[in-house]
Amino acid sequence: MNHIQDNFEPQIVALCCYYCAYAAADLAGTSRIQYPTNVKIVLFPCTGKVDEIYMLRTFEAGADGVYVAGCLEGNCHFLTGNLRAKKRVQYAKSLLDEIGIGGERLEMYNLSSAEGQRFAEIALEMTEKIRALGPSPLNQLKLKGGVTR
Amino acid sequence: MIIADRKPFDEIKELTSKAKNILIAGCDGCVAVCLAGGEKEVALLASELRMQRKMDGLEGEVEEIVNVRQCENEYVDAMRDNVEKADLILSMACGVGVQTIAERFPEKLAYPALNTKFMGRPVEPGVWKENCEGCGNCILHLTGGICPVARCSKSMLNGPCGGSKGGKCEVDPEIDCAWQLIYDRLCKLGQNDMLAKLMEPKDWSTSWSGGPRRVIKESARE
Numbered sequence: 390m391n392h393i394q395d396n397f398e399p400q401i402v403a404l405c406c407y408y409c410a411y412a413a414a415d416l417a418g419t420s421r422i423q424y425p426t427n428v429k430i431v432l433f434p435c436t437g438k439v440d441e442i443y444m445l446r447t448f449e450a451g452a453d454g455v456y457v458a459g460c461l462e463g464n465c466h467f468l469t470g471n472l473r474a475k476k477r478v479q480y481a482k483s484l485l486d487e488i489g490i491g492g493e494r495l496e497m498y499n500l501s502s503a504e505g506q507r508f509a510e511i512a513l514e515m516t517e518k519i520r521a522l523g524p525s526p527l528n529q530l531k532l533k534g535g536v537t538r
Numbered sequence: 539m540i541i542a543d544r545k546p547f548d549e550i551k552e553l554t555s556k557a558k559n560i561l562i563a564g565c566d567g568c569v570a571v572c573l574a575g576g577e578k579e580v581a582l583l584a585s586e587l588r589m590q591r592k593m594d595g596l597e598g599e600v601e602e603i604v605n606v607r608q609c610e611n612e613y614v615d616a617m618r619d620n621v622e623k624a625d626l627i628l629s630m631a632c633g634v635g636v637q638t639i640a641e642r643f644p645e646k647l648a649y650p651a652l653n654t655k656f657m658g659r660p661v662e663p664g665v666w667k668e669n670c671e672g673c674g675n676c677i678l679h680l681t682g683g684i685c686p687v688a689r690c691s692k693s694m695l696n697g698p699c700g701g702s703k704g705g706k707c708e709v710d711p712e713i714d715c716a717w718q719l720i721y722d723r724l725c726k727l728g729q730n731d732m733l734a735k736l737m738e739p740k741d742w743s744t745s746w747s748g749g750p751r752r753v754i755k756e757s758a759r760e
Contacts, residue, residue: 442578445585484582487547488590526593 399453399519400528401428403512404443406436408466409502410458416505424509425516435459436497437470444481448490451528454519456496458511464501471499490526494519539568539659540632541666542575542652550583550628551590553649557626558598560587562651563617563639565608565631572666574652575630577604583630583651599623608635614642621646657688674744674751680732682723687740689716695737 405411411432417424433439436459447455457478459471475497482492496515500507523529544550554560562584570576584602591600603620605613608631621627621639626647629636632654640648656668671688677695678685687693691709698717701708705718724730742748 440578442581442585445582445589449585449589484547484586488586489593490589527589 397520397524399427399516399524400451401425401454401456401512401515401519402447402452403428403430403515404433404436404439404447404455404457405430406459406466406471407432407434409460409464409500410498410508412502413458413500413504413508416502417508418505420505422505422509424512427516427519428512435465435467435470436474437465437467439474439477441477441481441484444478444495445484448485448494448525448527451525453525453528454494454496454515454522456498456511456515458498458500458508461499461501491522494522494525539571539657540634540654541572541656541658541668542569542632542654544574544579544583544630544652545650547586547590550587550651553651554587554591554626554628555596557624557647558596559624560598560600560626560628561617561620561624562587562600562602562628562630563608563635564602564604565606565629565635566604567607567609567631569631569635569652570604572660573664575632580604580630583628598625608632609638611638611642614638618643671745673740673742674748675741677737680735680737681720682727682729682732684716684719684723686716686720689714689719693740695740697733 403410405414411430414430436457439457444455444457457474459474460466462471465471478495478497482495485495486492498511500511562580564570564575564577564580566576573579580602584600588600591598601620601624603617605617607613608629621643624646626649627639627643628649628651629639630651632652633650636648636650657670657672658666658668661667668688670685673687677687686695691707691713692699694717698715702715702718705715707713707715721730721733724732
């Protein structure tokens with residue numbers, strides 16, 4: 390188990406809003422700001438489109454951690470999409486808790502499109518957090534079965 | 539509509555622990571509207587169960603299906619192909635739906651994933667309240683359109699009890715006193731003289747107290 394933990398590179402999926410986090414990721418890229426390659430971005434038109442089932446299916450598909458990144462509260466392009474996402478993240482956390490994956494593997498962040506540096510910080514923060522938590526219990530099972538990553 | 543709520547996941551986990559192939563069957567009727575057993579809730583529970591079962595090392599498939607109404611034979615019969623592959627059908631419909639599945643597929647296990655609560659309606663997003671008890675003898679025309687049978691904790695028929703305080707019920711301060719609501723509405727409608735009429739003791743034989751009920755419409759029978 391320790392061996393697995395030592396070499397563990399978490400797979401993290403960031404569900405990003407087009408108007409803020411995705412643009413911030415772009416800015417981070419054009420500004421040559423480094424952030425961990427563990428984070429894979431999925432583009433959404435607004436975090437209001439991020440349904441609980443997308444979060445669960447991302448874990449089901451093998452993610453060790455997931456985060457939803459939307460606009461600053463009060464600044465949603467569609468007025469309340471990020472507030473809806475906040476509630477849905479809370480609900481999805483409770484679902485992950487009840488099945489034993491752990492709600493702490495899912496987070497919600499808010500940032501503006503001008504915050505390329507903040508995007509990189511969030512990516513690093515989430516990567517370190519999930520690295521410390523270890524593989525998702527679903528993936529630990531896969532590793533026990535002899536399939537390595 | 540019928541309002542239901544999902545059972546705790548631990549209970550569902552226990553119910554499904556011995557089954558290999560599970561079919562989660564949702565209903566697009568009342569339970570979809572009260573966000574308990576529609577397409578979205580079926581997808582969420584299926585995803586949760588698939589992950590939990592994988593972690594617990596259980597084999598088998600968790601499939602999803604949603605039909606128009608699980609309380610009608612024709613719609614339930616149309617599920618046959620999906621049902622045949624499953625050992626257990628986990629119904630996300632109300633108790634009527636679960637029993638329809640159990641009756642149409644007598645060789646299969648049909649378990650409930652929801653607790654069926656009451657007949658009611660949404661009063662604000664995410665909040666549903668009870669409105670009708672199905673007592674079989676409606677008196678809403680006498681009570682300003684507010685049912686004292688379902689909405690008064692004691693089903694009082696002639697005015698409030700002594701536990702009505704500030705328009706709230708002594709059973710739970712979250713419950714509005716139905717008789718306060720009736721009084722206010724009748725006054726607004728100028729029908730407060732209705733309050734002077736005494737209601738006779740109710741014949742409860744038309745309610746569930748008279749045993750399981752049935753309605754027959756001869757013109758619709760075959």
